[in-house]
Amino acid sequence: MVxxxxxxxxxxxxxxxxxxxxxxxxxxxxxxxxxxxxxxGPPDPSAGANAPDTGAGxxxxxxxxxxxxxxxxxxxxxxxxxxxxxIYGTDTVWDGGQRIIxxxxxxxxxxxxxxxxxxxxSPKRRTVLQRIRQPLQQPVxxxxxxxxxxxxxxxxxxx
Numbered sequence: 001m002v003x004x005x006x007x008x009x010x011x012x013x014x015x016x017x018x019x020x021x022x023x024x025x026x027x028x029x030x031x032x033x034x035x036x037x038x039x040x041g042p043p044d045p046s047a048g049a050n051a052p053d054t055g056a057g058x059x060x061x062x063x064x065x066x067x068x069x070x071x072x073x074x075x076x077x078x079x080x081x082x083x084x085x086x087i088y089g090t091d092t093v094w095d096g097g098q099r100i101i102x103x104x105x106x107x108x109x110x111x112x113x114x115x116x117x118x119x120x121x122s123p124k125r126r127t128v129l130q131r132i133r134q135p136l137q138q139p140v141x142x143x144x145x146x147x148x149x150x151x152x153x154x155x156x157x158x159x
Contacts, residue, residue, distance in 0.1 A: 072118075076111060080119040085126040094128060
């Protein structure tokens with residue numbers, strides 16, 4: 001017969017945090033549960049932790065917070081209508097106040113993209129044609145005749 005007093009108790013060989021716990025092999029999932037977890041199938045309700053009930057609260061608010069509505073500066077909008085004209089067939093505008101041509105993107109940076117979108121969609125927006133002036137193709141003596149400058153037979157200009 002073996003003396004029970006000479007053999008150590010079974011929990012004495014284990015670290016203090018595992019004393020009294022089942023052996024680690026008891027926590028292994030079955031192959032069926034592991035395959036379901038790998039395939040993304042529903043887990044077995046008897047294995048694993050319980051999920052919280054839906055609607056049990058949390059850090060997220062119930063709905064999306066609405067952005068504050070933007071206010072429209074009607075003075076700037078009227079300024080755009082009065083002073084700017086879209087140049088037909090281009091992405092540029094004529095600024096009548098500054099007397100310069102500007103790209104639409106730069107106009108949006110300067111005055112606000114929402115106001116420029118409203119200006120582009122407005123039926124009151126003006127559109128102009130861009131006319132490229134060609135240099136005169138006529139000889140100089142024809143231009144002088146058109147301007148009404150009189151020449152004397154000796155080639156001198158008479159007033």
